[in-house]
Amino acid sequence: MTAAAAREHGGGLDAAIARYGGSRADWVDLSTGVNPAPYPLPSIDAGCWNALPDQQATTRLADAARKFWDIPGSLCVLATPGASAAIARLPTLLPGSTVAIATPTYNEHEAAFRNAGWTVAETDEDVRVIVHPNNPDGRFHSPGALRGAFTIIDESFCDVAPDRSFVADLPPNRAVVLKSFGKFWGLAGVRLGFAIGPGALIERLADALGPWPVSGPALEIGASALADVDWAETTRKNLTRAAKRLDRIMAHSGAQLVGGTPLFRLYAVDDAPAWQGRLADHNIWSRCFSYNRHWLRLGLPPEEHWDRLEAAL
Numbered sequence: 001m002t003a004a005a006a007r008e009h010g011g012g013l014d015a016a017i018a019r020y021g022g023s024r025a026d027w028v029d030l031s032t033g034v035n036p037a038p039y040p041l042p043s044i045d046a047g048c049w050n051a052l053p054d055q056q057a058t059t060r061l062a063d064a065a066r067k068f069w070d071i072p073g074s075l076c077v078l079a080t081p082g083a084s085a086a087i088a089r090l091p092t093l094l095p096g097s098t099v100a101i102a103t104p105t106y107n108e109h110e111a112a113f114r115n116a117g118w119t120v121a122e123t124d125e126d127v128r129v130i131v132h133p134n135n136p137d138g139r140f141h142s143p144g145a146l147r148g149a150f151t152i153i154d155e156s157f158c159d160v161a162p163d164r165s166f167v168a169d170l171p172p173n174r175a176v177v178l179k180s181f182g183k184f185w186g187l188a189g190v191r192l193g194f195a196i197g198p199g200a201l202i203e204r205l206a207d208a209l210g211p212w213p214v215s216g217p218a219l220e221i222g223a224s225a226l227a228d229v230d231w232a233e234t235t236r237k238n239l240t241r242a243a244k245r246l247d248r249i250m251a252h253s254g255a256q257l258v259g260g261t262p263l264f265r266l267y268a269v270d271d272a273p274a275w276q277g278r279l280a281d282h283n284i285w286s287r288c289f290s291y292n293r294h295w296l297r298l299g300l301p302p303e304e305h306w307d308r309l310e311a312a313l
Contacts, residue, residue, distance in 0.1 A: 038186025096126025
């Protein structure tokens with residue numbers, strides 16, 4: 001097993017199937033924060049599948065991203081093969097040796113810096129990482145978090161609350177924002193993300209990723225989705241309603257809400273591994289955390305599986 005595979009993440013349905021049985025089609029995976037009602041795939045030109053992506057498609061996606069997130073002209077935007085690709089490479093592109101990462105949070109940031117030889121510390125940092133909103137508790141950071149050290153702002157789940165984004169307020173040459181396409185648009189398999197920041201850093205990141213980092217179909221899908229503002233607005237309302245519905249179900253079952261976003265909810269329970277096992281007996285996969293045996297995280301179920309979740313609880 002690789003070090004990356006050993007780190008805790010949502011997903012891992014293969015391991016759940018190996019332990020509890022059934023086939024993938026039998027399972028409902030609530031261990032991730034991926035929208036269960038994904039953006040409807042547009043018609044994709046056949047040429048996207050058999051030709052290298054051209055600059056026109058890349059520019060079209062970048063323009064759509066700039067408009068959707070209202071990116072200031074002073075900043076550059078780069079499409080990446082998932083936010084994880086940028087997370088893994090940024091530590092090799094930034095000056096310094098000490099990084100501050102408030103925990104608990106998404107663990108790939110710390111892993112990326114440690115792999116690049118950085119020291120993770122609480123003070124005197126050269127770089128700071130904030131996940132906004134935080135995963136797993138959904139906490140938003142204040143603008144004060146952008147003062148001082150160069151800041152990596154992971155906004156993978158921030159499209160549920162665009163008014164909270166820091167994109168419009170980045171300090172010059174002192175921060176970069178990462179966006180994930182797969183979460184809000186529900187298309188994690190497309191492997192698309194974005195880095196928004198100062199031109200010099202974005203250029204170095206582009207060089208590190210190499211030519212054609214994003215596939216032709218991903219460029220087309222991303223450009224279409226980012227241009228569909230009506231879908232985004234409707235989706236935010238639907239996700240908020242669904243999150244409240246999940247909170248009611250879990251409260252009725254004895255769980256206490258800790259936090260989360262409209263894409264995932266974090267609950268306190270008496271014994272999270274036991275809850276996970278009980279749900280798994282019904283082929284429903286959830287997320288536990290080794291550092292807190294009382295925390296259970298659930299994503300939103302697809303519409304056709306709400307009754308199944310209630311029955312399992």
